[in-house]
Amino acid sequence: MLKKKICMVGQFGVGKTSLVRRFVDSIFDERYLTTIGVKIDRKDVSVDGKSLTLMLWDLAGEDDLAQLNVSHLRGASGYILVADGCRASTLEKAAELQQRITQTLGPIPFVLVVNKADLRDQWEVQSSQVAQYGWPTFETSAKAGSGVEEMFLGLAAILIRSHAASEAPGQ
Amino acid sequence: MSPSAHLDLLAALGYAVFEQSTDGSFHSLGDAPEWLPAGSLMEAFPFLEVFLPDAEAFWADPARDHSTLPSDFWTQTDARGNNLHFCAIAVAGEQKLLLIERTRLRFEQTQAFVQYAHQTKLAHDEIARLGRELQRATEAKSEFLARMSHEIRTPMNALLGVAELLSETPLNAEQGEYVRIFRRAGDNLLNVINDILDFSKIEAGQVELEYIAFDLADVVQEAIEIIGVRARAKGLCLNSDIRPEVPPRLMGDPGRLRQILLNLLSNAVKFTDRGGITVRVKPDADQPAPCTLHFTVRDTGVGIPFDRVSTIFDSFTQADASTTRKYGGTGLGLAISKRFVELMGGRIWAESTPGDGSTIHFTARFSVAETTTALEARAPKATAPAALANRALRILLADDSEDNRFLVRGYLRDTGCVIDEVTNGAEVVEKFKGGAYDMVLMDAEMPVMDGYSATRAMRALESERTGPPTPILALTAHALKEARDRSIEAGCTDHLTKPITKTALLEAVHRYAPEHPNAGRIHVAVESWLKPVIPAYLEKRRGDVAKLRFALDQGDYATIRTLGHQMAGSGAGYGFAEITEIGGTLEESALAGDAARIRDGVDALDRYLNNIVTE
Numbered sequence: 001m002l003k004k005k006i007c008m009v010g011q012f013g014v015g016k017t018s019l020v021r022r023f024v025d026s027i028f029d030e031r032y033l034t035t036i037g038v039k040i041d042r043k044d045v046s047v048d049g050k051s052l053t054l055m056l057w058d059l060a061g062e063d064d065l066a067q068l069n070v071s072h073l074r075g076a077s078g079y080i081l082v083a084d085g086c087r088a089s090t091l092e093k094a095a096e097l098q099q100r101i102t103q104t105l106g107p108i109p110f111v112l113v114v115n116k117a118d119l120r121d122q123w124e125v126q127s128s129q130v131a132q133y134g135w136p137t138f139e140t141s142a143k144a145g146s147g148v149e150e151m152f153l154g155l156a157a158i159l160i161r162s163h164a165a166s167e168a169p170g171q
Numbered sequence: 172m173s174p175s176a177h178l179d180l181l182a183a184l185g186y187a188v189f190e191q192s193t194d195g196s197f198h199s200l201g202d203a204p205e206w207l208p209a210g211s212l213m214e215a216f217p218f219l220e221v222f223l224p225d226a227e228a229f230w231a232d233p234a235r236d237h238s239t240l241p242s243d244f245w246t247q248t249d250a251r252g253n254n255l256h257f258c259a260i261a262v263a264g265e266q267k268l269l270l271i272e273r274t275r276l277r278f279e280q281t282q283a284f285v286q287y288a289h290q291t292k293l294a295h296d297e298i299a300r301l302g303r304e305l306q307r308a309t310e311a312k313s314e315f316l317a318r319m320s321h322e323i324r325t326p327m328n329a330l331l332g333v334a335e336l337l338s339e340t341p342l343n344a345e346q347g348e349y350v351r352i353f354r355r356a357g358d359n360l361l362n363v364i365n366d367i368l369d370f371s372k373i374e375a376g377q378v379e380l381e382y383i384a385f386d387l388a389d390v391v392q393e394a395i396e397i398i399g400v401r402a403r404a405k406g407l408c409l410n411s412d413i414r415p416e417v418p419p420r421l422m423g424d425p426g427r428l429r430q431i432l433l434n435l436l437s438n439a440v441k442f443t444d445r446g447g448i449t450v451r452v453k454p455d456a457d458q459p460a461p462c463t464l465h466f467t468v469r470d471t472g473v474g475i476p477f478d479r480v481s482t483i484f485d486s487f488t489q490a491d492a493s494t495t496r497k498y499g500g501t502g503l504g505l506a507i508s509k510r511f512v513e514l515m516g517g518r519i520w521a522e523s524t525p526g527d528g529s530t531i532h533f534t535a536r537f538s539v540a541e542t543t544t545a546l547e548a549r550a551p552k553a554t555a556p557a558a559l560a561n562r563a564l565r566i567l568l569a570d571d572s573e574d575n576r577f578l579v580r581g582y583l584r585d586t587g588c589v590i591d592e593v594t595n596g597a598e599v600v601e602k603f604k605g606g607a608y609d610m611v612l613m614d615a616e617m618p619v620m621d622g623y624s625a626t627r628a629m630r631a632l633e634s635e636r637t638g639p640p641t642p643i644l645a646l647t648a649h650a651l652k653e654a655r656d657r658s659i660e661a662g663c664t665d666h667l668t669k670p671i672t673k674t675a676l677l678e679a680v681h682r683y684a685p686e687h688p689n690a691g692r693i694h695v696a697v698e699s700w701l702k703p704v705i706p707a708y709l710e711k712r713r714g715d716v717a718k719l720r721f722a723l724d725q726g727d728y729a730t731i732r733t734l735g736h737q738m739a740g741s742g743a744g745y746g747f748a749e750i751t752e753i754g755g756t757l758e759e760s761a762l763a764g765d766a767a768r769i770r771d772g773v774d775a776l777d778r779y780l781n782n783i784v785t786e
């Protein structure tokens with residue numbers, strides 16, 4: 001079966017681990033347990049009638065002391081840039097990570113995710129700020145579950161299409 | 172130690188040990204620990220995909236012999252759903268060894284450390300975010316209040332103004348009473364609005380105290396006079412007693428002090444039906460500072476129930492909600508007084524025996540005023556507004572509201588002022604260019620060009636001519652301090668808040684009316700290339716006036732002759748034929764020793780210099 005590596009990247013505490021847990025185990029935990037190193041999960045999905053295994057690499061969030069280890073993205077087919085709608089600085093951090101990753105690995109598919117949509121009345125991130133990047137964007141709530149499945153499957157669909165395009169003869 | 176002894180030791184420490192073969196695959200050395208999943212190493216540990224390239228580079232580097240390269244931690248979930256934490260170590264030597272460790276303690280220690288750092292940072296961010304939210308909410312609130320007060324004050328201006336005008340027309344007794352009720356209700360409503368506005372400003376931290384010199388006795392007296400009308404109507408007597416140890420001249424905020432006293436006095440009058448009210452001021456016995464004063468307002472009224480004494484200064488509580496209904500008011504007066512007192516570095520408290528009256532105490536810090544300050548020199552002229560009569564000022568009135576223009580016209584009707592009216596900022600500037608006005612009354616919000624821009628344009632025009640600046644009084648419905656700052660910044664001389672009463676308008680017009688109104692202004696066109704030197708020339712001549720008067724007193728005709736001669740020679744050259752003529756007269760009269768004619772000449776020169784406007 002087709003296997004695709006997808007990395008979760010973003011500032012610490014934005015909800016990377018929670019998004020994966022919601023998607024893989026359908027649970028949410030209010031408690032914050034920061035990720036150290038990498039947490040790897042797998043999930044079989046089917047998109048456009050094709051089955052594939054997603055290897056979800058949940059990378060430790062960046063903070064002032066530790067930078068993302070870009071080598072963890074080696075072999076990734078795509079990645080998910082996560083920001084927390086309640087903290088505007090996490091969106092800037094996401095944009096900065098996107099640049100760094102592109103510099104090292106070249107252009108690979110990704111989506112931008114603004115998480116914690118259940119706290120929208122506390123959001124500091126404006127949709128115009130998000131729109132300025134022109135990236136495929138999802139608003140999610142790992143807590144309520146909204147947008148999570150669409151987001152993962154959305155990226156999976158992008159991966160399948162680009163996979164198909166790269167395999168198609170004469171392209 | 173033999174190689175197998177090494178392996179035993181590593182196994183005992185919990186490591187799974189692998190060796191890389193020449194074909195690049197890995198085979199296990201020694202016994203596999205029970206936690207090691209079956210199957211291929213890469214299948215079992217996907218993390219190795221990213222670590223092995225680093226390990227390969229490490230093994231390939233001869234300089235790394237006998238050293239180790241640890242990987243990051245990784246976590247994966249076992250079949251039972253437990254999270255297991257691992258880390259790999261590449262060992263360089265004759266063999267390419269890969270150790271895999273299932274860790275718990277080291278992982279948890281690292282996690283505890285990072286967790287603490289992250290949670291601290293998140294808490295800080297959250298506090299900062301709440302701060303920003305609060306700030307935004309406060310701004311929105313004061314913005315809303317400013318707008319509301321504008322919306323309410325504008326029509327109030329018209330209502331109260333018309334009522335004032337109406338009260339000056341011939342009315343029968345019944346009509347007079349109706350108008351009085353109308354005005355009283357309007358005044359009350361305005362007080363309520365002002366209270367709420369004041370209170371919100373304090374809440375938003377927008378109140379700044381003034382620091383100017385004032386006479387304490389004046390402030391106390393004014394408060395007593397204002398409240399006196401109501402006290403007398405109820406048959407109460409109102410007294411004040413300022414102890415001789417209290418310094419008479421203080422520095423502080425007389426306006427706010429007056430407001431506190433007014434609040435306390437009007438409350439006292441409200442709740443007292445017999446007897447009287449006394450204001451006392453003495454140095455605060457508890458404070459070594461000479462200028463911390465202790466004020467008391469004592470009444471012989473109904474008193475405050477014992478259980479309410481401590482809460483009467485809280486917002487929105489009057490001793491009893493029913494008293495609000497009975498006596499009116501927002502119940503904010505005391506809360507406002509409390510905040511003002513606190514801003515003045517003092518405190519406020521109440522003592523009361525129900526049925527036997529109450530005493531409100533408050534303390535406030537001031538400093539002793541030096542002798543006459545510059546501020547006093549600028550204090551408004553103390554003459555009554557009536558003195559305006561027959562001054563025949565030329566006033567330019569700019570307001571887009573017909574109601575407001577009607578009011579101002581009505582207020583100024585008996586003063587003999589001539590009023591030109593325009594309805595927007597552009598027209599005001601146009602008119603100002605052409606005519607000589609003694610004063611401009613400028614509505615701040617007008618279509619086409621607002622009052623602020625118009626004022627700036629007019630000040631720019633003035634900077635090109637000589638003569639004193641024209642007083643421009645801004646009229647706005649905004650009561651907040653920012654509105655005032657904005658007017659002053661635009662170049663307005665002062666700022667009047669609508670609704671404007673007749674008294675306030677007349678007082679302001681009188682205060683800022685020029686000594687020498689434009690009605691007698693002499694306009695002189697001067698050549699443009701001379702413009703830069705004209706101000707200095709005229710200034711010199713103004714100096715001459717003083718010298719001439721002194722010389723005349725001394726009988727020093729020689730000096731008068733010289734000065735007259737100089738003026739006769741220079742005046743016309745600068746475009747002031749009148750100066751040449753007066754100079755000639757002075758020279759002649761000095762030769763003839765004609766003191767009376769000299770005096771006339773000097774007066775004529777003085778008048779001429781004061782009224783001259785160059786263009």
Ligand SMILES: Nc1nc2c(ncn2[C@@H]2O[C@H](COP(=O)(O)OP(=O)(O)OP(=O)(O)O)[C@@H](O)[C@H]2O)c(=O)[nH]1
Nearest residue numbers: 012013014015016017018030032035061116142143
């Ligand atoms: N209200 C709300 N809280 C969320 C949501 N997603 C995550 N959280 C909470 O946010 C905190 C951080 O979530 P994590 O998923 O651990 O964040 P992370 O990005 O993995 O953080 P690191 O591992 O430290 O980089 C936790 O307390 C979660 O419960 C969401 O959608 N809504």
Ligand SMILES: [Mg+2]
Nearest residue numbers: 016017034035
């Ligand atoms: Mg995490």
